[in-house]
Amino acid sequence: SSGINAEWPLRPGETNFKVRESDEKRTWLDLPPLIAPTKCSVLPLSSNPAFEPFIKELSAALRKLGIPNKVDDSSGAIGRRYARTDEIGIPFGITVDFDTVKLQTVTVRERNSCSQIRVQMEEVAGLIHKLCSEQLTWDQAKQMYPEFTAQQTIES
Numbered sequence: 665s666s667g668i669n670a671e672w673p674l675r676p677g678e679t680n681f682k683v684r685e686s687d688e689k690r691t692w693l694d695l696p697p698l699i700a701p702t703k704c705s706v707l708p709l710s711s712n713p714a715f716e717p718f719i720k721e722l723s724a725a726l727r728k729l730g731i732p733n734k735v736d737d738s739s740g741a742i743g744r745r746y747a748r749t750d751e752i753g754i755p756f757g758i759t760v761d762f763d764t765v766k767l768q769t770v771t772v773r774e775r776n777s778c779s780q781i782r783v784q785m786e787e788v789a790g791l792i793h794k795l796c797s798e799q800l801t802w803d804q805a806k807q808m809y810p811e812f813t814a815q816q817t818i819e820s
Contacts, residue, residue: 680753692775693753697796704756704792705749706735709742715760718785722758722770725789731796750775756792771812774802780812781805 680694697703706722708715719735726733734754736745742759749757759771763782770788773780779802783791791809794800 690747690750692750694776695753695755697755698798700753700755700796701732702734702752702754703731703796704733704758705745705754706733707742707745707749707757707759708737709759709761711737711739712762714765718760718764718770721785722760722788726792729789729793731789731792746773746778756795758788758792772805772809777802779806781809782812783809 683691704726706719706726708719719737723733723735734749736749738745746757753775755775757771757773757775759773759780761771764770764785768785769782770785771780772783772788772791791800791805795802795805
């Protein structure tokens with residue numbers, strides 16, 4: 665016997681490719697945060713120039729903690745940009761919006777559940793670090809921070 669299980673897929677990534685129950689066109693690569701090559705995306709809600717300093721600050725804070733991140737400031741709806749990052753296995757998304765400008769908070773979204781929390785700018789890099797190094801679970805984070813349902817600020 666060769667010790668190889670013929671039932672085991674030859675490409676391990678196939679077992680981690682998931683489909684959203686609510687929308688079969690939405691798929692995601694379910695990589696654990698610890699092994700995901702890119703740990704989080706930084707997504708401005710729109711191309712509003714007021715978001716730029718916050719995006720730069722967030723990306724720099726994440727890099728300072730050794731957290732690989734991807735800024736996606738391409739045009740298109742935020743949902744489509746979330747979907748793109750889900751498909752390549754990025755576990756967390758940080759969204760900069762008008763509340764960021766006014767209240768210094770960002771939305772953090774978890775890929776698998778699509779649930780979101782609101783976090784202070786100065787806390788978000790540390791939170792992502794703890795989530796990606798398995799010092800904190802998403803369920804624990806959801807108990808520490810308010811759930812995000814809608815922006816408080818419509819325009820700046």
